Amino acid sequence: MSGNIVTEQLTRAGQAIEHDSFAIVDREAGAHRYTGAQWQIVRRMIHATADFEFNGLTRFHPQAVQAGLEAIAAGAPIVADVEMICVGLSRPRLAHFGVQTHQFISDDDVIATARAENSTRAVQAMRKAQRVGLLDGGIVAVGNAPTALLEVVRLVEEAGVRPAIILGMPVGFVSAAESKAALAAIADVPWIVTDGRKGGSTLAVAALHALLALAEARAAERA
Template sequence: MTTGTEANGGALLTASGALIEQTSFATIDAEAAPHAYDPDQWTLVRRLIHASGDFDFNGLTCFHPRAVAAGIAALEGGSPILCDVEMIRAGLSRTRMAEFGLAAHQLIDRPEVIAAARAQGTTRAVQAIRFARREGLLDGAVVGVGNAPTALLELIRLIREEDARPALILGMPVGFVSAAESKAALATLDAVPWILVSGRKGGSTLVVAALHALMILAAARRSEHA
């Protein structure tokens, strides 16, 4: 059964679309294995399953204890969203973003980022994170990493060595080189809240789904206090 929180997300859908979404969530609830997620966490995990058709995310998805609350507070406060690739930025609902005055940024295609990566022999993803730090876009941001493990590893380094403080990290890079390892490293952080998908699975679609889930939770909190 769809919760009231999930129903708030349906306001962006037609009646037919909302019915399909509600039926999908009801199917996921019925078919999912038992889990230990709290209701807010399950709202997010269920959307990952819905976006991927993969029930493995019931179990692979891990939460820092402060993650959901930090994400909601950051989005309510209009924090920037920093994306490792354009696919995440393009997938975000403009209507949901506008509700909170949010802006999403993707820096991997910036000429100076590309030039720095070539000059220093690093990936563009690494240089994009460094550029975000220099430009003041990293501290207080919600950072979504769905494709580039090197971006996540650089972000962790900046947190540990340079006291960078994003509001929340969505660590969900997909792949076979350093993806699982970068997320295992993220799981050791306590200073910054995170939500991650363990192992090799991940991707931009999951980061988008997680961000939408957090926006829906934030909208529900706003309605409760209106």
């Protein structure tokens, strides 16, 4: 593994552009209420969207960063609501920690069950993830479907499912804000949420990349 910890940029020119971009984010964001590690996540989300409202819209469970870093170091699986999140993640970084990504929203059995039960594919995909044993101890990342997040919250509350951390960042107008509020009300499972309607798979990817970078940095410090 190379020493390329903070950035995925492989050339000096690319690294300089990314460095300058983060410096602009830091300067224009101004004051914030986040810890140093939390800010690494929030500023990468801002960097990915050019939306400074995430400085404030992003909230963290007190144990979120620690739980995320421990889960990555342990090679916990990432369960996403859509394929876009899986595709957007750095393969070398995932491989470094032995982390595998999973999404089931387009599986034939998920589609068939959603039709039979008049539910959504996102709901059935999360139920499948639970059946195959990926949610307990896993990293759940929801960036698109509020119904996926609502189902994960239900599984936590009613079935005792315990993911290592849940990233709740669905975007939209129907149940998006409500699903994130429901997640933020959970005390015994760590989470990161973006309040309100704003969200998206790009944000989930950015937050996961920040956690992967922080996990790499921590591992390098301990080496």
